[in-house]
Amino acid sequence: MSIKYAVLGFLSWQPLTGYDLKKLFAGSTFFYWSGNSNQIYKTLVQLHQAGLVVNQIEQPESGPARKVYSLTEAGQAELRNWLLSAPESPQLRNSFLVQLAWADQLTSDELDALFAQYEHEVEMQAVMAREQKRRKQINPARTGREAWLWGMIADNWIGFYENELAWVQRMRQQLAGDRETA
Amino acid sequence: MSIKYAVLGFLSWQPLTGYDLKKLFAGSTFFYWSGNSNQIYKTLVQLHQAGLVVNQIEQPESGPARKVYSLTEAGQAELRNWLLSAPESPQLRNSFLVQLAWADQLTSDELDALFAQYEHEVEMQAVMAREQKRRKQINPARTGREAWLWGMIADNWIGFYENELAWVQRMRQQLAGDRETA
């Protein structure tokens, strides 16, 4: 999947400029793209060429011109089509696991230090995920079902980090247990 | 992180050719790179230029010539350095969650069909993860601690998919409950 459908999704709520989209992406960890201009403006040009969006240039009394993009009917159909398409299974790309694969070369002290760092990292992510759910930075919630969906998305993130946290804590306990008996 | 350190890791076990590495990557979901020649041969050239590996050309009586790569001391040091470096926290890139963000546009039937597909996908991944742990396709296990580490890596994968499965099942129950009372 690419950023294309996320852009179509945002535009299905309301017309937006590239700059608006940039801020939306940059401001949420959930929409995990960095929100860099290159990608967003290029995507908008492509969507425009494909006839999925149109833009209207606004010249405010003060400040730079704005290109406000909105969905066409074709764009709305493309989005709906994608929403109905078969979901991909998530794939884990955790470089820490690759690190562990050869971590037997480290001493037990070094290994535990690594675990401690990872635990700390994951804990921070868990806190941030809970905080993002509480603050509801982006929250359409125009229907009860939409609010429920967004809650479930947030829970997925929180659950992921909590699961990861439990795993690393279990590892640390086992490592400590081993070192006592050794 | 890039594939570079995984290559150094494999070479820290024993000298290997590009083709060997290709098969190792292609044969395991855990080392999540596709195992395409382009990346592997290019990586080997780069590692060679950086002095982290050396190669020896073997001409067997029959068959094509093989470039057997092995770690240099600098390569070993580079690997160890990376093993000690601060672990990155894993970041979730699940396109299904993005799909859900706008799924309020779908009917409840369409939504549940989507959930069912996702549940099936994740269940298959969980089965495969358990199977990979059982089969131990790649399994150094030269020390007890190494075997333990590899077990924990496998458990991480299994736990991830089981967690995801529980989440989607919870969602489906809630959706079904809502539709009954509605």
Place this chain on the structure above:
DNA sequence: GTTGCCATGTAAGGTGTTACATGATTTA
């Protein structure tokens, strides 16, 4: 004698990143 494996590589393109360029306006 065609298919598949061994073994090396190249070409082209998708997707994403950081950093830079430009210029006006607003805030400290």
Place this chain on the structure above:
DNA sequence: TAAATCATGTAACACCTTACATGGCAAC
């Protein structure tokens, strides 16, 4: 007056993917 925000975009590059090119050898 210096910095931040608004707003558009380009340049360069990192990483990864599929598909293709080349050739010998083995198995069926």
